[in-house]
Amino acid sequence: MQKKEHPESYAREFTEGIRRQVRCTWCGRDARLTRKTLCRHCNDIRKRIERLEDKMRRMRKPNFLLEWELKVAREEKRDCIAWGETLKTLLVRVDALDLEHWLCMLAKRIARDKRMHYNTATMLGWTFTAEQRQVLAYLFWETLGADASRNRKGRAQHRAVVGK
Numbered sequence: 777m778q779k780k781e782h783p784e785s786y787a788r789e790f791t792e793g794i795r796r797q798v799r800c801t802w803c804g805r806d807a808r809l810t811r812k813t814l815c816r817h818c819n820d821i822r823k824r825i826e827r828l829e830d831k832m833r834r835m836r837k838p839n840f841l842l843e844w845e846l847k848v849a850r851e852e853k854r855d856c857i858a859w860g861e862t863l864k865t866l867l868v869r870v871d872a873l874d875l876e877h878w879l880c881m882l883a884k885r886i887a888r889d890k891r892m893h894y895n896t897a898t899m900l901g902w903t904f905t906a907e908q909r910q911v912l913a914y915l916f917w918e919t920l921g922a923d924a925s926r927n928r929k930g931r932a933q934h935r936a937v938v939g940k
């Protein structure tokens with residue numbers, strides 16, 4: 777087994793594997809997909825939007841509650857797509873500063889301390905090669921993505937109120 781002696785080439789194999797995986801066209805996760813090429817989570821949101829749009833069309837007068845629900849569902853969709861876009865970006869390149877951001881997000885979420893890994897970019901750049909940084913960023917993306925999908929609705933409601 778040569779792999780252990782060549783961590784760099786293994787990191788490349790890993791990121792190539794990530795690129796090859798079939799993914800949800802919205803959020804980018806590799807969970808089991810429906811026929812619409814969306815994961816179940818995203819497909820549920822898509823169906824909810826369709827159902828609400830259909831209801832709205834059949835309404836004769838404005839319905840505040842429906843409008844609100846639709847606004848939230850569209851925010852959820854936007855959030856899913858943003859996660860998918862983040863994955864595309866990190867498969868292109870992950871700078872040391874990006875990795876610092878990921879670590880800060882993780883620390884904020886878990887340790888409730890967003891400054892824990894502040895200013896570590898230089899050290900991270902010296903420690904990890906470009907491809908190793910991508911592997912790490914992917915693992916963080918996957919971890920935080922699961923968390924993001926759990927509280928997506930709450931964030932969408934918040935954004936629907938404050939507007940963006």
Ligand SMILES: [Zn+2]
Binds near residue numbers: 814815816818
């Ligand atoms: Zn999805």
